[in-house]
Amino acid sequence: MQITDEKINQLAHLSRLTFDNNEKAKIKQDLERILELCESLNKIDTEGVEPLIHMTNSVNIVREDNPHQEFSREELLKNAPKKDSDYFRVPKVIEQAK
Amino acid sequence: MTTYEAIIGLEIHIQLLTKSKAYCSDLAEYGALPNTQVSPISLAHPGTLPKHNKEVIEKAIMMGLALNCNITRNNRFDRKNYFYADLPKGYQITQDQTPICTGGFVSIKNKDGEEKSIRITRIHMEEDSGKSMHDQDLNDTLVDYNRAGVPLIELVSEPDLKSAEEAYEYVSEMRKLVRYLGICDGNMEEGSLRCDANVSIRPVGTTTFGTKVEIKNMNSISNVKRAIESEIIRQTELLNSGQTFVSETRGFNALKGQTFSMRTKEAANDYRYFPEPDLPPFIVSDAYLQQLTESLPSLPHQLYNRLKNELSLPEYDAKTITEDKDLTNYFLNITEHTSNYKSAANWTLGTIKSYLNEQAMHINDFHLNASKIAELIALIDLDKLSNSSASQLVFPELVKNPNESVLSIAERLNVIQTNDVNLISGIIAEVLAKYPDKVEEYKNGKKGLLGLFVGEVMKASKGKADPKTVNTEVIKALS
Numbered sequence: 001m002q003i004t005d006e007k008i009n010q011l012a013h014l015s016r017l018t019f020d021n022n023e024k025a026k027i028k029q030d031l032e033r034i035l036e037l038c039e040s041l042n043k044i045d046t047e048g049v050e051p052l053i054h055m056t057n058s059v060n061i062v063r064e065d066n067p068h069q070e071f072s073r074e075e076l077l078k079n080a081p082k083k084d085s086d087y088f089r090v091p092k093v094i095e096q097a098k
Numbered sequence: 099m100t101t102y103e104a105i106i107g108l109e110i111h112i113q114l115l116t117k118s119k120a121y122c123s124d125l126a127e128y129g130a131l132p133n134t135q136v137s138p139i140s141l142a143h144p145g146t147l148p149k150h151n152k153e154v155i156e157k158a159i160m161m162g163l164a165l166n167c168n169i170t171r172n173n174r175f176d177r178k179n180y181f182y183a184d185l186p187k188g189y190q191i192t193q194d195q196t197p198i199c200t201g202g203f204v205s206i207k208n209k210d211g212e213e214k215s216i217r218i219t220r221i222h223m224e225e226d227s228g229k230s231m232h233d234q235d236l237n238d239t240l241v242d243y244n245r246a247g248v249p250l251i252e253l254v255s256e257p258d259l260k261s262a263e264e265a266y267e268y269v270s271e272m273r274k275l276v277r278y279l280g281i282c283d284g285n286m287e288e289g290s291l292r293c294d295a296n297v298s299i300r301p302v303g304t305t306t307f308g309t310k311v312e313i314k315n316m317n318s319i320s321n322v323k324r325a326i327e328s329e330i331i332r333q334t335e336l337l338n339s340g341q342t343f344v345s346e347t348r349g350f351n352a353l354k355g356q357t358f359s360m361r362t363k364e365a366a367n368d369y370r371y372f373p374e375p376d377l378p379p380f381i382v383s384d385a386y387l388q389q390l391t392e393s394l395p396s397l398p399h400q401l402y403n404r405l406k407n408e409l410s411l412p413e414y415d416a417k418t419i420t421e422d423k424d425l426t427n428y429f430l431n432i433t434e435h436t437s438n439y440k441s442a443a444n445w446t447l448g449t450i451k452s453y454l455n456e457q458a459m460h461i462n463d464f465h466l467n468a469s470k471i472a473e474l475i476a477l478i479d480l481d482k483l484s485n486s487s488a489s490q491l492v493f494p495e496l497v498k499n500p501n502e503s504v505l506s507i508a509e510r511l512n513v514i515q516t517n518d519v520n521l522i523s524g525i526i527a528e529v530l531a532k533y534p535d536k537v538e539e540y541k542n543g544k545k546g547l548l549g550l551f552v553g554e555v556m557k558a559s560k561g562k563a564d565p566k567t568v569n570t571e572v573i574k575a576l577s
Contacts, residue, residue, distance in 0.1 A: 014368060016181050053174065053373040061378045065116050065153035068123040073133045076141060086132045087240035090183040093230065 003031045099338055102299040104330045105307060106265050107257035108322075110272055111250050112282045113226065113290040114157045120225045120249035121148030121191060121377070128288060132242035140247040142186035147376050154249040155198070155380055157281040158223050159390050161251060162199030164275055164397055165218050170198050171382045175223075175374040180367065183241050184228040194371045197222035198251075198382075204275075205399060206267040216268055217256035224250050257296065257307075262326040269293055269319050274398050278423045286318050293322050299333045308333070309342070313357055315349045325350035329357045401426055409439040418447055424461045425451075428468055435472030438479060445471050449489040453497070466500050473504035481564045487513040517564040519571060522555070525563065526575050529554045540576055548572065 008024055008031075019027060073086070082089040119126050122139035139146040155173075162169050174196050177189035199221035208214045228246035230239050253272065259265050273291060276282040284291050293316055298308040313329055316322045329348070336343050348357040396404075398420050405416035405426075419429050425446065432442040450471070454461060474492065477483040483492065487508075495507050508514050516522070529551060530537055540547045551572045556563055 010368070014179075014181065014370075051373070053375055054378055055375070056378070058378045059381050062150040062152040062155070062380070063123070065118050065151050066123065067118040067125040069125060069135065069137070071137060073131075073136075076133065076136055076138075079143075082238065084240075087231075087242060088133070088183075089235070089238040090230075090241055091239070092232065092237060093183050093239045 106259035111292040114249040119247040135244040165202040167199035167202030173380040192224035193222035219254040266323040415443040431468030435469045515564040517567040
């Protein structure tokens with residue numbers, strides 16, 4: 001399957017990443033190889049086989065509605081690259097025009 | 099000019115009233131200090147896994163049962179992927195393929211007062227996102243994750259609504275239902291009930307759909323109505339002047355009463371839904387469904403029918419009382435102590451409701467035992483107490499002394515009516531003696547003067563004479 005430049009741009013946009021042209025070419029190659037590998041699965045007859053979603057057969061694993069706060073705000077903010085005493089800080093996200 | 103009809107479908111997000119979040123145990127309270135109700139799971143730290151909150155599934159099913167839906171037996175969950183700072187995982191857990199409820203309907207009253215059935219498409223469970231604040235800081239967006247992972251159900255209607263009024267009725271009915279079921283507080287201002295509307299118009303008589311516009315940010319039920327009204331006018335004017343418009347998302351400016359274009363999203367969103375492997379399926383068994391069906395409380399329309407048909411209340415009384423679940427309970431408590439249901443309704447909607455309004459109080463904070471209201475009604479029905487002294491004098495005193503008997507308060511206030519004919523006749527004689535010329539006029543045929551005499555007698559008795567006895571005795575004295 002051919003990966004178009006358009007597809008690369010769309011995927012880059014969805015994952016909020018930017019690539020220069022060299023990187024794009026490389027990623028394109030990688031993606032095509034991954035897809036090729038996946039296409040080998042098409043050789044198997046999966047007629048009537050339900051998709052495997054879960055690795056176990058467990059169902060109805062639920063918990064009671066009991067709240068529980070284990071960590072303080074200070075601890076939870078610790079790993080954030082940017083923060084103040086109350087909030088996580090991220091680059092200004094206002095819907096951007098293309 | 100072409101006549102158009104509107105086609106409206108509503109999507110309502112209902113924040114479920116649970117103590118903890120949907121997929122982790124963080125507190126789910128509204129209004130806490132920022133980022134004090136979060137955990138490694140809601141922040142999507144690597145290696146953390148979600149786990150179902152039993153209560154979320156239960157409340158979602160209750161809503162479906164109340165709306166006559168089919169309950170999906172085999173529930174799976176899906177990831178809706180999008181990249182935004184208020185969504186730490188990069189995806190929202192939702193139900194794309196197997197919404198927990200499908201089909202169903204709700205009845206609303208249209209503008210002619212007729213019942214109209216609005217079909218429900220689906221209800222599915224999902225989780226809320228965090229809250230971003232863009233205007234607090236020059237360079238950064240501040241994010242509070244307290245709301246991230248709070249349970250929601252999304253309720254989607256078929257495009258069966260034909261006017262802004264019907265949309266208003268529909269949202270009111272849903273709000274009433276969630277409050278009756280106790281699954282959501284229904285507070286639109288605080289965002290626990292959020293409504294988006296899809297609005298299009300088409301020439302009457304045609305069957306194809308026109309261009310659809312989605313309206314967001316309507317934070318009260320009356321704004322839902324106003325926004326849809328103004329959007330229908332906008333679309334009609336554009337089409338009538340030969341213009342077209344695009345399918346887009348519009349916001350509502352409540353001050354101007356107009357919808358406005360929000361920036362349209364570039365390239366349709368691609369949410370790349372796929373099954374959520376971290377959450378095991380939830381299977382709704384027959385026994386579980388049976389148990390929930392049996393535990394379902396009385397619903398507003400059932401209580402309305404009971405009040406109207408069994409207790410013979412007028413439609414207006416039945417409708418107004420059942421607007422509020424707790425008021426209905428109070429009313430029903432009164433009726434356990436009296437068989438004068440109409441009077442119980444009058445007290446509930448009159449004196450009690452105005453008292454609550456004056457005090458800005460909710461009925462749940464009104465601690466007067468309902469049997470006391472029945473005592474008041476009984477005294478009135480025995481002609482021992484007039485309606486006005488009961489509501490204006492005895493009631494306020496009763497609220498202050500909720501343990502005193504009504505009779506003792508009425509005696510203390512000296513407002514017990516008398517139908518002692520001797521006493522009343524004495525007063526009548528005094529009054530008639532004061533107005534010899536009026537008596538003459540009455541006897542000459544001016545019968546309208548009866549009211550004057552009765553009024554004067556009542557005044558002279560300081561309101562204590564029983565008006566019915568006074569009436570009879572005055573007529574007797576004048577004949």
